[in-house]
Amino acid sequence: MTNVSSLGTSSPAVSPSVQTNKTATAAGSSSAQNAAQSFTTVTLGQSGGSAQVYTLPTAKPPEPPVWENTSSDAVSKLMGANNNASTLALRFKDIGAALLGRFDTESTGFSQSVMQFASGMAPGNALETTMQSQLHKTPDNQISLSIQTVGGAQVELTLGSTDTGLAVDVKVTKGTLSDSDREALSKLSGAFQKAIDGLTANPPHMDLTGLTQFDTTVLASVDLHASVKVNGDSQIIDFHADSKTRSVNSSGPMGAMKVAVDLSNPAIIGTAKQQAQAIAGYLKQFDYEQTRGHGDASLMGMFKDAFSQMNSNYPASQQQAGMPGVFKLNAEDHSLLTGLADFTASVTQNSQFSNPMHSNESDSFAYDVSQSSSVKGNGQLNRAITQHQQSHLTASYHEPLTPGLQLKLTTDKNSQNYYYTQIDDRASSDASIAYDLGALTKASLTQSASQSKRVQKYVMGNLESDVTTPSSSSWVMDYLIQFKAAQSANNNRTSQDNYSWELTLASINSMTVFQADPAQLSGRKSAAS
Template sequence: MTPINAGVRIAPAYTAPQPASASAGSSRAEQAAATPSTTVSLGQSPRSDDTATYSSRGTLAVPLRYVLENDSLNKLSMNMTIGVQSSAIGSRFNGLGAALVNQLVANGGQSFTQSVFAFADGAQPSAETLRIQGNNLRQHPANAVNLSLTTASGATVTLSLASGEQGLAVSAEVQGGQLTSDELKGLASLADSFQGTINGLSEQPPRLQLGKLATLDPALFSALQMNAKLDTVNGEQLSFDLALDDSARKLSLQGPAGNVQLNLDTRDTSLLGKSAQRQAAISNYLSQFDAAQGRGKGDENLVSLLKDAFVQLNSADDIARPATGRIPLLAAKDTALLSGLADFSASISQTSQQPNSLRPTELDRFDYKVSQSTTISGASPANRSVQQDQQASLTAAYHTSLNPQMSMLEAMATQNYRYHEISDQSSTSTRLRYDKNSLVEASVSQQASRNERVRSYAEGVLESDVSTPASVSESRNLLGLLTDLFERERISQRDRGVSILEAQLQSQRSQWQLQSDPALIRPRDAQQ
């Protein structure tokens, strides 16, 4: 009896009869070799006397069976057979990333491929046909996810998932060496995070959940690359790219709503501050992102993606890193006025909309950029200068109804609305200078400027055009403050063996953190 398991029928392997003659035996042996050994059919096989059924479009519905490229009914193959029957890409790849990683680990790091395709029931595709179809799908997928890991020993692990209309194909390849037992364990620990990243990107709207992919163990892995192209519900594609190594972390996500990019320069670990300092900087940047979204009416999902990327990629620096052999560019006390984060650049570019056909130049848009860069100069380490610049810019535009009780659709139909245009700039620059290792300069400059132009239309007639600018610039000498804090720290360390510097700096950091709202930059007399 053919075994039945949870509605899935596994057809027994096909065995050709023994040849009666040399010529007949040759042709039958070729047929047996060319026939796949495992097929999976949904439900019961149709009987020869079944009445023909038709699809909702009136065409003859052909019963399908699903044929695996390789005869291996493991968890990966079963997940593929289930996934191929779904039209939603999230369901197609459900569990496949983790299963692919775990199968490679179970194989001891030996490369393999697998694919599954739908065929009309009764078709007998050859093994060569399946192999060719699988390779073609891997090379030209409609949807794909790829992950590449470079191990500390120099081997490269490449995982790929590919989806097409009629099938799924995966591959796992190890080149440049063999995986050690520790590397296999490390790879297994990434399975859930790989799957979680795929699941998050497949959601509508997409989410970013990198997990351990963002915090690779540097003793096991030196680099990671992941990219994905996935269909969205509106038929457009989402493109995702992630690259991590010991000098940079880069993330890019492009989709129908817009683009999000984040690049971290991680070459100089001496920029990194302690945990409390770093958390304070991250919290301030997240507040700046939220403030920009609220002021420019940006897409909340895009801003959430940037926030998630910022937190997750910076979290890698919370893990102790092995010595790189590079000479630190900064002394420990240099970071007092710095953010404590790696230098970075980030941006959101929202897909513009043209909601008013009568005024096509009035676009709804949102473009936000933020960055941090640190410059170290000087004739010698004892006579060094350190400057850190943080800056942000926002350009945005959006429509609101002139009547709060009226929807935007109604407002556009009657041309009773306001058109807002936002243009904001902000920056903070901190500077330290040493002479023979003595701090001789510590200063900060904060600047923020805003302008909002609002044009109001009543029944299509321009009633008002008002611009509201605001600007603040403030510079402060912090040499006395830092000199005092360093002296208190020295005494505390000498008398009690306890560091108090970080706790004292926490209440002062608003003076040199990036601030986009002019109203929140306090003048010097307010700091006393």
């Protein structure tokens, strides 16, 4: 036995003996009579002496959850299961779909909230009521869906989340819901949940395609608003869709983006294949501009998602050729158009000023792109079609003189070794088609691209070079003779001739989306010649 230090000159040696035991409930015995208990036995003195028993403190359980309403419905069960989840995506998991799924059997409003507090932190009845109200109205994270029915009823669904609670709210106002209304609402449940899952991911992304695919004969419009925290900063998203327009706006810690689509001119919309080809062409240009301007990848990713989703799955047009102001375009007309509805789109990165010695130098990225079309005339035989596309990129960024090194600019001249680059690029495309008394009089495609890149080189804070490099290219393709010959031979073409002509039109259509790189445009011009 090992002795420890003496307690006074006449004290005996102390021999400690420490033993920890847990009593467990015996199989088949009553749990109330055999509750588990932890204790520690500490023996002071010689072995075999009397023991003192000290019970170890146990962690107090959390307070029971505080519910706004006592209910066992499917939404409440999900809220109870999700409330203690560690991420926002898990807290909102399946709840949006369940809220819209209620309309399978219900047509009225619904409100519920649950709050969970640590042991001893329950705020009391009066404060609980206030906190429940705040959870509904001003939570840290909130996603709302507003749907207007053709019949006039307004449906609003809201999900809210804080560190301590979840809240949901469903309101039906300005009318009652018909069976077809409830069916259309329920069909959007999966789309709503996908939108929620995307927006609550980290980093967030767009998944709004399903919310554009609703029956416009039953539902007049769909709007979504979201304010979610991303690494402590708020990301705001607003989405709208109806039979004539679609739009999505977003702002957050990295910057802002906007895409708006005009569906009011159905004559210009091409086949699904043409639309897919045009979207792919635009996304390729966006990637090029991001690389050239050093744009933020996550922000541009959201922009690309928004552009693709707003320009996919256009609603079936209710307009028919022959109605006043409505024209029917033929295959040659469509071959010179992108096949997309008109749109405006922009993405702007929040500027950073990283050089304290040159406060006028920013790290920035701003890009906008648009398409506008016109179909006019006093009848089908006298129609004129134009389509204009344009893009504009302005960007600036700092780079180290030696690739791969980390650049950290300070007021010390020893840190002032870098390139500062400024970009200013533009691109455009114009299609023009015209008929006079049914005879084709114009069919052309004109494209241009110009770039300016200014690079300033600083060494030890001194400007050593300042070089601006411009480049540009343009081309015009006139298809009048080719199209007129093909149209005059319509009645005499064989099936093989028709197939060859379809391939020709597809090849022409593949060049309708503008090219932002002058070098690539020069190559396109050579290939078309």
